[in-house]
Amino acid sequence: MTFIGSEAFVRLVEVFTLQAGYNANTVMAGTAVLGAAAGVVGTFVFLRGRALISDALSHATLPGIVLAFLAGSALGFQTRSLPLLLVGATLSGLVGVLAMHALTRIRRITEDAAIGAVLGSFFGLGVVLLSYVQTLSAGGQAGLHHFLLGQAAAMARSEAITIAVLAAFALILVVLFFKEFRLAAFDREFAAGIGWPVSAIDLGMAALGVAVTVIGLQTVGLVMIVALLVVPPVAARFWSNDVKVIALVAGVVGAFSAFTGAAASYAFTSVPTGAAIVLAAGAFAVFSLFFAPKRGIIGVAFAALRFRLDLAQARWLSSVAKGNEAAPRDPLVRAYLRMAGLTGGAGMPTAAARASAPEVSRNLDLWIAALARRPESVPPGVRFGIDRARDVLPSDLIAEIEGRAA
Amino acid sequence: MTTFLQIDLPAALTALFATLVCALAGNFLVLRREALLGDALSHAVLPGIVVGFLLSGTRAALPMILGAAGAAVLAAVLVHFVRRYGRVEPGAALGVVFTVMFALGVVMLEQGAAHRVDLDPDCVLYGQLETVIWLAAQGPGSLIDPAALAQLPRELVTLAVTFSILAALTAWFWKEIKISTFDPELATSLGIPANFFRFGVTLAAAVATVVSFEAVGSILVVAMLVCPAAAARLVANRFGSQLAVALAIAAFTAIAGYTAAAFGPAALGAPIALNAAGMIAALAGCILGVAALFTRHGGPWRRAAAQPA
Numbered sequence: 033m034t035f036i037g038s039e040a041f042v043r044l045v046e047v048f049t050l051q052a053g054y055n056a057n058t059v060m061a062g063t064a065v066l067g068a069a070a071g072v073v074g075t076f077v078f079l080r081g082r083a084l085i086s087d088a089l090s091h092a093t094l095p096g097i098v099l100a101f102l103a104g105s106a107l108g109f110q111t112r113s114l115p116l117l118l119v120g121a122t123l124s125g126l127v128g129v130l131a132m133h134a135l136t137r138i139r140r141i142t143e144d145a146a147i148g149a150v151l152g153s154f155f156g157l158g159v160v161l162l163s164y165v166q167t168l169s170a171g172g173q174a175g176l177h178h179f180l181l182g183q184a185a186a187m188a189r190s191e192a193i194t195i196a197v198l199a200a201f202a203l204i205l206v207v208l209f210f211k212e213f214r215l216a217a218f219d220r221e222f223a224a225g226i227g228w229p230v231s232a233i234d235l236g237m238a239a240l241g242v243a244v245t246v247i248g249l250q251t252v253g254l255v256m257i258v259a260l261l262v263v264p265p266v267a268a269r270f271w272s273n274d275v276k277v278i279a280l281v282a283g284v285v286g287a288f289s290a291f292t293g294a295a296a297s298y299a300f301t302s303v304p305t306g307a308a309i310v311l312a313a314g315a316f317a318v319f320s321l322f323f324a325p326k327r328g329i330i331g332v333a334f335a336a337l338r339f340r341l342d343l344a345q346a347r348w349l350s351s352v353a354k355g356n357e358a359a360p361r362d363p364l365v366r367a368y369l370r371m372a373g374l375t376g377g378a379g380m381p382t383a384a385a386r387a388s389a390p391e392v393s394r395n396l397d398l399w400i401a402a403l404a405r406r407p408e409s410v411p412p413g414v415r416f417g418i419d420r421a422r423d424v425l426p427s428d429l430i431a432e433i434e435g436r437a438a
Numbered sequence: 439m440t441t442f443l444q445i446d447l448p449a450a451l452t453a454l455f456a457t458l459v460c461a462l463a464g465n466f467l468v469l470r471r472e473a474l475l476g477d478a479l480s481h482a483v484l485p486g487i488v489v490g491f492l493l494s495g496t497r498a499a500l501p502m503i504l505g506a507a508g509a510a511v512l513a514a515v516l517v518h519f520v521r522r523y524g525r526v527e528p529g530a531a532l533g534v535v536f537t538v539m540f541a542l543g544v545v546m547l548e549q550g551a552a553h554r555v556d557l558d559p560d561c562v563l564y565g566q567l568e569t570v571i572w573l574a575a576q577g578p579g580s581l582i583d584p585a586a587l588a589q590l591p592r593e594l595v596t597l598a599v600t601f602s603i604l605a606a607l608t609a610w611f612w613k614e615i616k617i618s619t620f621d622p623e624l625a626t627s628l629g630i631p632a633n634f635f636r637f638g639v640t641l642a643a644a645v646a647t648v649v650s651f652e653a654v655g656s657i658l659v660v661a662m663l664v665c666p667a668a669a670a671r672l673v674a675n676r677f678g679s680q681l682a683v684a685l686a687i688a689a690f691t692a693i694a695g696y697t698a699a700a701f702g703p704a705a706l707g708a709p710i711a712l713n714a715a716g717m718i719a720a721l722a723g724c725i726l727g728v729a730a731l732f733t734r735h736g737g738p739w740r741r742a743a744a745q746p747a
Contacts, residue, residue, distance in 0.1 A: 083533040139735040144473040145668045152661025153723020159564050159716030167710040259537035266534050302548045307541040314538035329523050
């Protein structure tokens with residue numbers, strides 16, 4: 033039986049085309065909103081280098097979740113109550129972050145050790161509590177398990193709506209305070225200098241990170257939620273240098289990954305949602321790593337080759353202008369020149385080459401002189417010897433060089 | 439007595455050797471500020487372990503370690519790529535690679551075939567101390583009976599052998615490892631291949647992670663790697679005494695943690711057993727917390743005492 037004809041495939045198509053029922057659609061939509069919020073908030077978590085702190089935080093929520101569940105059953109709730117569990121998760125996550133801070137204040141404990149210690153031992157405590165809960169006959173205890181690796185398919189519609197509303201709220205806050213977050217992330221001193229409350233902005237950003245982590249626990253699971261915060265921004269980073277674009281792309285990647293992951297967990301019920309979401313996001317990241325036009329591996333390699341050939345062409349034209357018409361030795365460069373119509377059959381310069389040679393030569397000389405004099409005033413992102421020096425170099429530098437030549 | 443020999447002794451000894459192996463390797467990681475390498479490795483090796491299981495069809499240690507080593511190398515290459523081409527800071531690069539590989543491992547686990555060899559996400563998350571049993575034990579005599587000893591649980595034997603090898607290597611190359619860890623340049627000028635020893639220590643950490651992984655789970659390995667070593671660093675001033683203290687703390691947490699989890703609830707009147715690996719990790723965290731509270735290296739207790747009233 034081929035995969036196309038299989039029951040799983042039919043189910044997958046059904047889920048993706050939103051025919052799996054009202055409940056499933058709500059859960060998938062809610063998860064997508066969560067993914068968008070995580071991608072956008074994660075952009076700042078990632079830019080501030082806080083990725084691993086979020087990892088410690090998410091693992092530290094486990095004892096709180098289980099204790100909140102125990103408190104809930106003691107108070108007589110029949111099934112697990114999501115808001116109560118989220119409050120427990122937040123409190124215990126915050127205790128974990130505070131413990132981490134306290135540890136890093138001690139001279140011989142570095143941040144990485146503090147993160148590892150909190151992550152491991154809080155999770156250990158959570159596992160002990162979880163093993164206790166499993167011996168009880170309280171209702172809903174099986175659902176606690178989903179907080180580890182995530183299980184969207186087990187979510188109730190009301191839970192999905194709660195999650196979507198909270199995530200949308202976080203998303204709106206980021207959009208409203210985007211300017212503040214961006215400046216605080218990139219130029220703290222300047223932001224502080226113009227009188228912005230940098231610490232408060234930082235705190236707000238951290239709080240949003242905590243909020244998204246906690247909201248996403250049930251869907252993605254606490255083991256992998258950090259991936260939803262970090263992988264979409266890393267994927268987005270390959271596409272642009274502009275924070276706005278990065279945040280937007282990260283939001284879209286996050287939403288798509290979350291939707292795909294939730295859909296996959298409906299189609300293949302044994303696959304934990306968190307793993308499916310992270311794999312989807314990972315696929316986006318791998319694709320971007322290779323194929324993003326400007327910063328992807330292929331794009332960067334192609335641009336480097338192009339630069340090498342263009343520079344070789346400029347140098348050859350310059351030597352033609354100075355009377356040396358010998359063809360370059362590199363066969364690749366020769367082919368490039370022939371393709372550009374600059375050399376004829378015998379490797380001799382064409383009329384077009386002779387016509388453009390003097391201008392190219394003057395331009396190259398300007399570049400060489402500029403680099404020898406004031407390399408620091410060459411702006412970033414220009415192509416040495418290829419771009420028109422008069423257009424991209426500071427005019428005073430050009431004037432200085434030409435004044436000296438005259 | 440037989441129950442103790444069959445169930446508690448092998449599990450406690452497995453826990454003991456797992457914490458010892460981790461504390462030994464963790465010492466170097468903590469000193470080199472590479473504590474999170476353990477976290478990354480313990481997650482990233484999962485797909486390799488699953489592939490090792492699937493290809494060999496057994497839970498023998500060697501295919502598992504080979505698969506894990508392959509995955510660890512792949513993870514290192516990927517982290518390098520993401521950092522180099524994504525111009526991403528190391529923490530995020532690590533985070534991306536290890537979570538994605540872990541997710542891949544979890545999905546592979548769920549795709550049926552791994553169930554044959556009885557490996558599931560629960561085992562990955564909490565370990566399987568509770569399933570380490572020595573059925574051949576029929577009484578105290580079994581402890582000196584070669585036939586019964588040959589039936590000792592595989593996890594226990596793997597961990598004990600790994601610990602012995604790592605401990606012997608550490609003792610043998612003590613001076614070289616010490617100098618390479620603290621002063622790589624001095625080591626090079628003395629003719630010691632510092633990079634070789636640094637790589638060796640990383641490799642030891644990877645092996646420690648993989649062999650303890652099965653017993654205590656991927657996340658708890660991190661606590662075992664970091665907590666005893668970090669606590670020892672607050673107590674001891676010399677490298678040798680730090681290692682000794684870390685091993686002592688590790689041994690104590692393993693025995694005390696196992697005892698508390700297995701017999702604690704019964705002593706309090708509840709006939710249940712708690713998760714031993716989790717208890718050991720939590721206890722290791724508590725010990726670090728106490729050490730941090732009272733340390734003279736900036737601990738809150740000393741700081742408060744130093745303040746004039």
